[in-house]
Amino acid sequence: MSTLFVAWQAPDPTRAWFPIGRLDASTDRREYMFRYTHGALHAEAAAGFKPLIAFPDFSRKYQADDLFPLFKNRILEPNRKDFAEYLRWLDLDPAHADPIEILGLTGGERQTDSLEVFPKVRKLADGTIRCRFFLHGLRHVSEAARTRAENLTEGEPLQVAIEVNNPATTYAVQLQTTDCHLIGWAPRYLVDDLRAALLEHSTVSATVHRINRMGAPFARRVLVDLCGGVPAAFEPMTSDEYRVVAE
Known part of the structure; x- marks a missing residue:
């Protein structure tokens, strides 16, 4: 399924x-x-x-x-x-x-x-999680960061960091270039699980999978691959709010 x-x-x-x-x-x-x-x-x-x-x-x-x-x-x-x-x-x-x-x-x-x-x-058999998503919030970063994002290359590594004072959501997952430009955020649905993983000192990394330039809206510019190890007892998206009402 x-x-x-x-x-x-x-x-x-x-x-x-x-x-x-x-x-x-x-x-x-x-x-x-x-x-x-x-x-x-x-x-x-x-x-x-x-x-x-x-x-x-x-x-x-x-x-x-x-x-x-x-x-x-x-x-x-x-x-x-x-x-x-x-x-x-x-x-x-x-x-x-x-x-x-x-x-x-x-x-x-x-x-x-x-x-x-x-x-x-889902957590894979090797104890990692892997997902692909479009970078969020590119229109809200600085002009210098947008310029840096336009010059990203496919396969380029990105840094992943937990933000604890986001004005909209309190917690957020930032994506930064290795030269420290904040270029956007991971989708909100990943925040709780990635925060739990990173608080357990797990390793989470991201890379640029694809860049769309000509004609693509901001929301479709940067496609990102993210992967990382999570604690052995940790299962993503299993909190009560994800549990179905009709079993």
């Missing part, structure tokens, strides 16, 4: 994010299942979250033999003339474009709602 989580952002004033749902897809992409997580119940209590129209019951298990429209509508249509370029930005092969992989990389963001999709991070 491949697994994506769905996060919901509360309205002002908190703008807090909650993981509210889990989408599982079979390996052959012929079976899909959506369930709410306990994060949805936390969001309901803390910020008034209501069930999504497509999935109106917190306690129900939703199953289908095709990708649910809520998710399918967050992927660029293959008949669009810019679809091939879209996949190149993601470093995906057009002949084997997987909607789950696309959603995991793009976040399935839309201007019309407050949802974001992200992949479940």
Whole structure:
């Protein structure tokens, strides 16, 4: 199974994010299942979250033999003339474009709602975690840092650091060049797990996987690979807010 989580952002004033749902897809992409997580119940209590129209019951298990429209509508249509370029930005092969992989990389963001999709991070047999994501926040760094980001090269190493006074989220995961330019941040869904790993003195490293320049928006400029060892007893994304309501 491949697994994506769905996060919901509360309205002002908190703008807090909650993981509210889990989408599982079979390996052959012929079976899909959506369930709410306990994060949805936390969001309901803390910020008034209501069930999504497509999935109106917190306690129900939703199953289908095709990708649910809520998710399918967050992927660029293959008949669009810019679809091939879209996949190149993601470093995906057009002949084997997987909607789950696309959603995991793009976040399935839309201007019309407050949802974001992200992949479940799994610990591998060798005790490491590995993930790929687009650098966040490039538009918010200094002009010098943006210039430095434009000159990144594929395979270039990046430094990973925990930020403890981020004005938006308190904790954040910074990505810096080796010459100390803060060029952006890892996605928010990685913060808690990476903070736990780094507090245990684990080694986490990142490299530039791909650079998209001409025509790419800021959110698709720098594709990053991150990997690192985690404590033996540590399993990512297993806290109560990620636990499904309907087992």
